[in-house]
Amino acid sequence: MSDGERPRGILSPADRAYLRGETTFDSDQSERNARARIRERMLAGLRDFDLLADALSERDRELVFGKHVGDDPEAVRSLIAALAVCYRGADEAALDFGTLLEEGVSRAEADRNVAAAVDFEVRREPLDADRLTRKLRRTGSLTLSELSYLRETEDVSLDRLLDRYATDVETDEGDDWVQAKMTSF
Template identity: 30%
Template sequence: MNFDSIAKEGESRDRGILTPDDRKYLRGEKEYSSKQSEIDARYRIRKRIKNAIIDFSIILSKLTDNDREQIFKSNAPSEERKEGISAEKLDEFVKQTRFVRGIEHAIGFLYLGIVDLGWNFEEVLEAGIKNAEEKRGYVVDNVSVNIEITHSEPNFEELIQKLQRGEGLTSEEMRALIRSGELDIDMETLDRLFERMSEDISEDLDEGEIELNFDPE
């Protein structure tokens, strides 16, 4: 898998809420010449995110069903199983999976903002589902959502020791470690880790141990 090409695709793709420069800045790949320039950039990012959230009222009610279906169907990974997948198709699968990850992370961002305010996330989610079903033309009698969360604090020192011993980490452990900032890792080492992960995925796909479908819960 060519992770360099995937990274470049992320830089060259069209502006969304974030501009290409915003993406570089938030990833730590761009610095501003003054503190005030950085403050101004963060203000612009916050303002665009707020307006994007408000825009979803228009998007839900006014965007056509056909437009919505094209956005999702053209970017979602195929449900078709592929044997002996090539590096190019694996590369395409990763790009498509990023779209689904984007959906997951959007929900995660909204969840954090809602919970930080002390609002009931389940009630907001119920209201959102009700609006969506009404958009489909139904009269909604009731929507009930129940979310149960169990979690624990990761032991970063233990995870680092496992990594140093050459033991494998789960994807969840790796993500927690990288996000924590506790792992002093250069880009070359990170690239090798990604390359190793891509080789493992390719082997599993070739052996039929995993399928190229993505069914978010």
Template identity: 35%
Template sequence: MGEKTAGNGDRPRGVLTPEDRAYLAGETDYEYSQSEINARRRIRERIYHSLLDGHYLFTALDSRDCWQIFDPRHQPRLVEDEDDESVSRGMAYADEYTEEEWSRMKKALEGWLALIYSGVEEPPLLGQEVFASLVEGGIRQVIENQNCLLDEFDLTIETQRDVSDDELLDMFETGESLTNDELVHLFKHDLIGGDDLLNSIEGRSETVRTDYTDDDSSK
């Protein structure tokens, strides 16, 4: 028997359906633009309600259930007989993640954090402080709900896009998308004026509102 890790096409429905994954991966297209708009709206709505479910998942699940979600010994692997394609597929378990499985899990967890950060960093929940408060609040829930003995938790993150000030300014002047932090950085270093900063941030906010309006008008 050979072991095969279930890929995107093999995995059952989660927040996304297999069809959603194929679309987001660029493997399939919709024939009509309205169908694509409707699909994107359905994906956003499922993600939104999945985020709201986070409160129930943590507070209602036993702590044992929580860690078993991430324990490789409780995650089934899809296996098939490499010598006989007619043999039905079965499930197997392993004591630890393979390098490929851990890489995929790591990217998945980073993806959730990136999704949350990008959501609160943009309008209407603007600011790094919001993300920091969410991290602190999540850790506090663990301490209070699972009676953890943790007196202090320090987390400092320093990261930035690997571009020079001149490259950022060129990107700004050519109309490329910059984050609010990058815009503020240009302003603090006297590379753009206050009006440029405000107009850029307001313009991005207007774009977000316009995108939602365009989608909503097609309901």
């Protein structure tokens, strides 16, 4: 389902078009109003998760995630993006994401009458084309964000890396993600 066909979620179709740069406004005030509406909807959507966690039936959740997310790469990317937004938002709110994650997992597991412990660690390294190329040679794998960085940087050609290291490269027309099985090391 394309963005234009997708029903309103947190964002309306007009909000999506604006954020993609497809819409311009006649005045600065109209643009400020659109941005304010997006922020309000985002906060309201975030608050809706409290109700969804408590009141959405297990069956409905299973239908959404089991039927629509698990086998849909676009939906999986969206789930990853939701976590990325929450991770960055927690940092911007001066909240510890690891603590929030532990509380969220504990809340979900408590519904199953299970206690949960969460280990969460973030190791940060600057993205650098030379370091990532060495990592690719050494380990044979990169994360999707690392591949994305290499794809966008002008320091190294992702096509050159894929030609040298990949077999079984699959791309979908219009899809900006490349899936490759790295084997030549």
